[in-house]
Amino acid sequence: MDIEQIRNYCLSLPQTYEDFPFDEDALAFRVMDKIFAMISLSNPEWFVLKCHPDLALQLRENHHEIQAAWHMNKKYWNQINIFGTLPDSLITDMIRHSYAEVVKKMPKKIQTEYPELLTVTSPLRP
Structure with missing residues (x-):
């Protein structure tokens, strides 16, 4: 995937928006004000994603790119x-x-008010 495909995919998820919270290089993708992904515009191979701790270790062990x-x-x-x-x-x-x-990790109230958030499920398991 290239940076534009990543951007389009992230923005296709419910209630997602992008901003530059730190500087004009680190593009962040947020859901309801919480960052779930960031990518550097000057060095797009710097792409970070949140992950369950056990799965994070598995992915790092199995893929040298992670x-x-x-x-x-x-x-x-x-x-x-x-x-x-x-x-x-x-x-x-x-x-x-x-x-x-x-x-x-969001409060149940937000999950209830925005049920579309729960339509995105993870195919990955720790």
Whole structure:
């Protein structure tokens, strides 16, 4: 996947928007104000996604393109090299997983008010 495909896929998820919370290079994707993905515009191979801690370790062990994220909590965030050999389907699965991980931590009130958030499920399991 290239940066534009990633951007389009992230923005296709319910209640998602993009912004630049830190500088003009780090593009963040948020669901209900919570970041679930970020990508560097100057170095798009720096793409980070939230992940269940057990699954994060499994993915890092099985794919050299997936590492602990450099500037994020390494327990929960993976850095993905999109220019490696990962299939697009795995990248989209990891995006969905990240989104679902963020949504499941939201208050039940928000989940009830915005049921479309729960339509995005993760095909990945720890």
